[in-house]
Structures are given as C-alpha cells and as structure tokens.
Amino acid sequence: MLTERERERYRRQIPLFGEAGQQRLGKARVAVVGAGGLGCPAALYLAAAGIGEIRLVDPDRVERSNLNRQVLHHEGDVGRPKVASAAEKLLAQNPGLTVSVRHAAIDEKNAEDLIGDADIVVDAVDDFATRYLLNRAALAKGIPLVHGAVSGFDGQVTTVLPGRTACLRCIFPVPPPKESVPVVGATAGVVGLIQANEVIKYVTGTGDPLKGRLLLWDGRSASTVLLSVERQEDCADCGSGAHR
Amino acid sequence: MQIQVRSFARIREAIGGDLIVEVPDGAPLARLLAVVGDVSEEAQNALFEENGELKGYVILMRNGKRVRQGDIDALALADGDEIALFPPVAGG
Numbered sequence: 001m002l003t004e005r006e007r008e009r010y011r012r013q014i015p016l017f018g019e020a021g022q023q024r025l026g027k028a029r030v031a032v033v034g035a036g037g038l039g040c041p042a043a044l045y046l047a048a049a050g051i052g053e054i055r056l057v058d059p060d061r062v063e064r065s066n067l068n069r070q071v072l073h074h075e076g077d078v079g080r081p082k083v084a085s086a087a088e089k090l091l092a093q094n095p096g097l098t099v100s101v102r103h104a105a106i107d108e109k110n111a112e113d114l115i116g117d118a119d120i121v122v123d124a125v126d127d128f129a130t131r132y133l134l135n136r137a138a139l140a141k142g143i144p145l146v147h148g149a150v151s152g153f154d155g156q157v158t159t160v161l162p163g164r165t166a167c168l169r170c171i172f173p174v175p176p177p178k179e180s181v182p183v184v185g186a187t188a189g190v191v192g193l194i195q196a197n198e199v200i201k202y203v204t205g206t207g208d209p210l211k212g213r214l215l216l217w218d219g220r221s222a223s224t225v226l227l228s229v230e231r232q233e234d235c236a237d238c239g240s241g242a243h244r
Numbered sequence: 245m246q247i248q249v250r251s252f253a254r255i256r257e258a259i260g261g262d263l264i265v266e267v268p269d270g271a272p273l274a275r276l277l278a279v280v281g282d283v284s285e286e287a288q289n290a291l292f293e294e295n296g297e298l299k300g301y302v303i304l305m306r307n308g309k310r311v312r313q314g315d316i317d318a319l320a321l322a323d324g325d326e327i328a329l330f331p332p333v334a335g336g
Contacts, residue, residue, distance in 0.1 A: 151254070152253075155333065
C-alpha cells in the first residue's frame with residue numbers, strides 16, 4: 001500500500017501505470033554503475049520516480065572538469081567520492097529512497113557481487129572493458145542491463161534481456177577505443193534519461209523495452225535512429241564462444 | 245548501380261553526411277567502403293586502420309541488417325541498397 005504522502009508525491013505519474021506500478025517502483029533495486037555523466041541524470045530521475053533502492057558504484061572522486069555534465073556533483077563536492085556526493089543529492093531529492101554506495105572499481109572478481117541482487121543494472125561507465133565485465137556479470141545473474149554511452153553530441157542506448165536479446169558483446173564485438181572525448185552535458189543528460197526511462201518501463205511493465213534495438217542519438221540534428229541488433233550465435237559472452 | 249550510404253557520429257562528421265555512391269553492378273561491400281574512404285582523408289581515417297584494414301569496431305548494416313566484417317568481400321551489393329556505418333561511442 002502506498003502512504004498518503006506517496007500518493008501525493010507520485011500523483012502525476014500513477015495514472016500511467018497504476019498504484020501497483022508505483023509499488024513495483026518502490027520495491028525495485030537498481031544498480032547504477034558509474035556516477036558520472038550518465039549515472040547522475042539516470043539516478044536523479046530514478047530517485048524522483050520513486051525507485052526503492054539505488055545501488056551506486058563508482059571508484060572516482062569529483063573533479064572540477066566533471067561539472068559540465070555530472071549534474072549531481074556541485075562545486076563544493078570537488079575531491080569527494082562521487083558516490084558520496086551523488087547519494088547526498090539523491091536523498092535530498094527523495095528521502096524515501098534507500099541508497100547504498102560502493103566506492104570501488106568493477107573488476108572480474110567483484111562484478112557479480114557489486115551488481116548483487118539488483119533487479120536491473122544501468123551501465124553508466126565510460127569504457128568498454130568495464131562494460132564487458134558488467135555484461136558478463138549481468139548475463140551470469142540473469143539481470144537486465146540498460147547500456148548507454150556518449151561522445152560529443154552523439155549517444156547510444158540499448159536494453160539487454162539476458163538470454164533473450166542481443167547482449168552488449170553481440171552488438172559490439174570489438175570495443176571502440178577508450179578516449180577522453182569532449183562531451184556536451186546535455187548529450188549525457190539525454191542518454192542518461194533514456195536509460196532511466198528504460199528502467200521505469202521495465203519495472204512497471206510499461207511500453208516496449210529497447211531490446212534488440214540500438215537507439216542512436218544525434219544531438220547535432222536532434223534526431224534518433226533505431227538499428228535492429230540480433231543475438232550472435234558465436235558471441236564471446238552469451239553464445240557458443242562463451243567460456244563460463 | 246547506386247548505393248545509399250548513411251553514417252553516424254564520428255564517421256558522419258568525417259564523411260560530411262549521407263552519400264549516394266555509384267559502384268559497378270555486383271560490387272562487394274568492401275568496394276563500396278573503399279570508395280567511401282576515398283571521399284576525404286578524414287573519412288579514410290575514420291573507417292580504416294593505417295594498414296588498410298577496416299577498423300574492427302565499425303558496425304555495418306545493410307538494409308537494416310547487421311553485416312559481419314568478415315563478410316564484406318563476399319557480400320555483393322544490389323542497386324538501391326542502403327548501407328549504414330556506425331562507430332560505437334564509449335564515454336559515460
């Protein structure tokens with residue numbers, strides 16, 4: 001049952017998926033891996049939507065050059081762990097939220113533990129080596145993964161449903177190079193919020209997830225394109241090429 | 245025959261926009277990619293390594309369906325095909 005305060009707080013969205021949908025949001029555990037350009041907007045809107053628990057994972061501390069796009073971190077947070085800075089803002093936005101933080105990098109050993117018993121994982125990291133770790137951990141645990149990435153004015157989003165849809169490695173068998181690319185904060189905002197929207201849809205059972213489809217965002221022309229993506233039988237992570 | 249080439253992100257910036265490319269009937273996808281690479285030095289660098297190999301992470305779609313890089317020499321194009329070229333981005 002929702003409390004009166006919750007009914008008031010979520011009054012403008014409950015008509016979209018009912019009180020049952022709102023209760024599902026309140027029980028959902030979402031792992032947001034990366035508290036940077038994508039993780040900040042994604043986590044903020046998930047908190048506002050009434051997600052029950054957000055698990056934040058990030059090894060970094062706030063730098064001044066992050067502040068053009070990592071909107072949960074403010075000038076006074078420079079030097080603090082990103083997870084601590086982000087958790088504080090999320091709880092200020094919604095005191096009903098539970099936030100657990102891990103100030104740690106994802107590696108082969110801890111990946112499955114760090115995404116833990118989450119219902120869904122938001123990939124908000126900034127390199128493909130870490131994304132492949134997350135992909136494998138999510139596949140192993142059968143947890144859906146919402147991938148996002150940005151560069152400049154460009155971005156991409158897809159939702160992986162383990163064993164049912166193309167996984168990250170099916171779509172991106174060869175990683176693009178890690179590079180310190182310029183990025184417009186609004187690009188990370190657009191992509192991070194599409195990721196948050198995917199989570200809300202998944203948890204409430206609303207609409208069609210971006211499964212088997214890769215959404216490309218081109219901010220220069222303000223256009224989106226959807227590419228069909230299929231499972232690869234010989235995928236190194238989810239197909240016959242997998243060693244698990 | 246004419247092939248439409250759509251491109252995204254850095255590849256689009258390098259090529260300058262969508263293209264319609266004329267190639268001989270039955271030309272393989274590899275031939276088309278070489279023509280696109282010849283558009284400019286930027287296009288060449290966006291698509292190909294210094295040794296001339298297609299960059300491994302470039303995603304190729306033909307009429308909305310994924311094409312594996314290993315198939316570009318064998319895949320014969322047809323008039324009116326649309327080829328999409330997409331470099332994944334990695335930032336977060």
